[in-house]
Amino acid sequence: MADSSSQARIILEDGTEFEGESFGHESSCAGEVVAYIGQAGLPQLLTDPAMRGVVLVLSQPVAGASGIPNDSDDALGLSESLESGEIQVAGLAVADYCGDSTRSDGNRGLSKWLKRHQIPAVSGIDTRALIRRLASRGTMRGKILSSVGRDVSFSSASQANQPAHVSVKRSVAYGSGPRKILLVDAGARNSVIRRLVTPETTVLRVPCAHDYGKEQFDGIVIAGSPGDPTSCDRTAAILGAAFERKKPVFAVGQGAVILGMAAGASPYRMSMGHRGPGIPCVDLETGRCWITAQNHGYGIRDDSLPAGWYPTFLNNADNTIEGFASEKGLFSGVLFQPEGSPGPRDTAWLYDRFLSAVVSGGTHA
Numbered sequence: 582m583a584d585s586s587s588q589a590r591i592i593l594e595d596g597t598e599f600e601g602e603s604f605g606h607e608s609s610c611a612g613e614v615v616a617y618i619g620q621a622g623l624p625q626l627l628t629d630p631a632m633r634g635v636v637l638v639l640s641q642p643v644a645g646a647s648g649i650p651n652d653s654d655d656a657l658g659l660s661e662s663l664e665s666g667e668i669q670v671a672g673l674a675v676a677d678y679c680g681d682s683t684r685s686d687g688n689r690g691l692s693k694w695l696k697r698h699q700i701p702a703v704s705g706i707d708t709r710a711l712i713r714r715l716a717s718r719g720t721m722r723g724k725i726l727s728s729v730g731r732d733v734s735f736s737s738a739s740q741a742n743q744p745a746h747v748s749v750k751r752s753v754a755y756g757s758g759p760r761k762i763l764l765v766d767a768g769a770r771n772s773v774i775r776r777l778v779t780p781e782t783t784v785l786r787v788p789c790a791h792d793y794g795k796e797q798f799d800g801i802v803i804a805g806s807p808g809d810p811t812s813c814d815r816t817a818a819i820l821g822a823a824f825e826r827k828k829p830v831f832a833v834g835q836g837a838v839i840l841g842m843a844a845g846a847s848p849y850r851m852s853m854g855h856r857g858p859g860i861p862c863v864d865l866e867t868g869r870c871w872i873t874a875q876n877h878g879y880g881i882r883d884d885s886l887p888a889g890w891y892p893t894f895l896n897n898a899d900n901t902i903e904g905f906a907s908e909k910g911l912f913s914g915v916l917f918q919p920e921g922s923p924g925p926r927d928t929a930w931l932y933d934r935f936l937s938a939v940v941s942g943g944t945h946a
Contacts, residue, residue: 587602587603587607587727587728587729588600588601588603588727588728589601589602589603589701589702589703589725589726589727589728590703590725590726591614591636591672591674591703591711591723591724591725591726592723592726593614593714593721593722593723594721594722594723594735595718595721597711597714599674599703599706599707599710599711600705601674601703601704601705601706602703602704602705603701603702603703603727603728604678604680604691604692604695604702604703604704605672605673605692605695605696605700605701605702605703606695606696606698606699606700606701606702606727607701607727607729607730608699608701608727608730608731609701609724609725609726609730609731609732609733610636610671610672610700610701610724610725610733611636611671611722611723611724611733611734611735611736611737612634612635612636612670612671612672612722612723612724613634613635613636613720613721613722613723613808613878614635614636614638614674614711614720614721614722614723615632615635615636615637615638615715615720615853615854615856615878616637616638616639616640616711616712616715616716616853616856617637617638617639617640617856617857617876618640618856618857619640619641619857619858619859619924620641620858621639621641621644621923622858622923622924623644623645623647623649623691624649624650624662624663625662625663625664625772625922625923626876626923627669627670628660628663628664628665628666628667628668628669629664629665629669629770629876630664630665630669630747630768630769630770630805630807631669631768631770631805631806631807631834631835631876631877632669632670632807632876633669633670633743633746633807633808634669634670634671634746634807634808635670635671635807636670636671636672636673636674636723636724636725637670637672637673637674638674638675638708638711638712638715639673639676639708640709640712641676642676642677643675643676643677643678643679644673644675644676644677644678644679644704645675645678645679645680645690645691645692646679647688648688648689648690648691649662649689649690649691650662650688650689651688651689655775657755657756657775657778658755659771659774659775660771663771664770664771664772664922665747665770665771667698668694668695668700669747669807670700671700672700672701672702672703672724672725673695673700673701673702673703674702674703674704674706674708674711674725675702675703675704675706675708676704676706676707676708677704677705678691678692678702678704678705679691680692701725701727701730702725703725715853716853719852719853720851720852720853720854720878722735723735743807743808743809743812744767744768744805744806744807744810744812744813744816745790745812746807747766747767747768747805747807748766748767748768748788748789748790749766749786749787749788750788751788752785752786752787752788752791753785753786754783754784754785754786755774755777755778755783755784756778756779756782756783756784758778758779758780758781758782759781759783760781760782760783760799760800760939760940761782761785761797761798761799761800762777762782762783762784762785762798762800762802762939763785763787763793763796763798763800763801763802764777764784764785764786764802764803765787765801765802765803765804765816765820766786766787766788766789766804766805767789767803767804767805767806767810767813767816767836767839768789768804768805768806768807768834768835768836769786769804769805770804770805770920770922772920772922773802773804773805773833774786775920776919776920776932777932777936779936781936781939781940782936782939782940785798789813789816790815790816790819791819792819793819793823794819794822794823798828799828799829799939800828800829800830800831800935800939801820801823801828801829801830801831802830802831802832802833802836802935803816803820803830803831803832803833803836803837803839803840803914804832804834804836805833805834805835806834806835806836806838806839809850809879810835810838810839810842810848810879811842811879813839813842814842816839817839817840817842817843818843820839820840820843821843821844821845824843824844824912827908827911827943828943829911829912829935829939829943830911830912830913830914831913831931831932831935832913832914832915833914833915833917833918833919833920834877834916834917834918835878835879835916836914837881837904837905837914837915837916838877838879838880838881838916840912840914841885841886841905841914844887844890844907844912845885845887846881846885846886846887846890846905847881847882847885848879848880848881848882849879849880849881849882850878850879851877851878851879851880851901854877854878854879855875855876855877855896855901855916855917856875856876856877856878857874857875857924858874858921858923858924858925859872859924859925860872860873860874860875860896860898860917861873861897861898862894862895862896862897862903862904862917863894863895863896863897864893864894865892865893865894865895866893870897871894871927871928872925872927873903873917873918873919873925873927873928874917874918874921874922874924874925875903875916875917875918876918877916880901880902880916881902881905881916882902883901883902886902886905889907889908890906890907891905891906891907892904893905893906893910893913893915894915894917902916903915903916903917904916904917910934910938911938911943913931913935915928915931919931919932920932
């Protein structure tokens with residue numbers, strides 16, 4: 582039950598409406614409506630740059646029971662509990678909200694956190710019916726309207742969800758190791774940076790359209806990408822030109838779609854996307870099935886991989902490509918999040934393999 586008794590509703594662009602109660606900021610918003618299937622770690626999920634500008638619907642029955650941890654920074658200056666410096670979603674919709682009045686552990690309440698960051702949220706709606714609607718009709722735009730907020734147009738939904746809106750504006754360095762990794766920031770999460778920094782590496786986080794063609798580096802990682810990754814044609818062109826230098830390249834999340842574009846493959850928008858902490862993927866090299874965390878709405882067409890590129894992971898539910906590689910794995914990408922957060926870290930060994938290639942000068946151990 583929400584603490585506030587004011588009314589709110591979520592409206593899809595096909596005219597479907599769901600009535601509920603407001604428990605976030607008393608304002609309205611529009612965005613692409615996406616569903617996260619599974620139990621979410623809300624502090625990480627709501628601050629994931631891949632969620633930029635979306636209206637997020639949670640499948641879990643209750644939200645807010647754990648609160649939001651009081652945040653602090655780690656040794657790298659990154660938030661220990663959040664994936665970026667702000668809430669990225671435009672709005673939130675849940676079936677039931679566990680009120681702030683239950684907090685006794687020192688954590689912040691979800692409602693107060695949303696209000697402070699001016700994020701509208703609605704509870705008490707039939708999220709099962711809403712998610713089934715999205716599954717049958719495909720992802721569509723929608724808006725949350727508060728009873729005291731102004732109306733907004735559906736057309737405003739895509740104004741702030743592009744990679745350039747979440748990328749750093751200037752380069753930032755982390756670590757002090759001898760090997761230099763360029764992290765192309767199309768929406769990089771804090772947990773990705775932490776996974777790349779070792780005693781052997783320095784991570785230089787650069788804007789998504791940064792041209793590093795004349796720079797020295799030992800490896801490239803491209804991470805993130807909210808919204809439509811096909812808007813990153815310049816990012817893909819710069820990456821494609823870097824292939825000639827035969828340095829290790831690793832892409833995660835929708836960064837893998839940009840990698841595919843750089844190779845000449847064709848991206849496509851998925852009907853509903855893959856968003857959840859428990860999505861099974863089959864490693865085509867070993868036949869082993871891994872449980873992965875995912876948050877992407879675009880994929881790569883399996884018949885568009887150019888010569889020399891091959892799939893490495895397939896989704897065990899719908900058989901779509903979840904990973905691909907070239908040059909015996911020197912260039913590789915996965916559409917899932919090996920670092921988890923939220924979700925399992927069972928495939929974190931992919932980072933170890935990439936880092937091994939960086940340290941060894943471009944060869945896998």
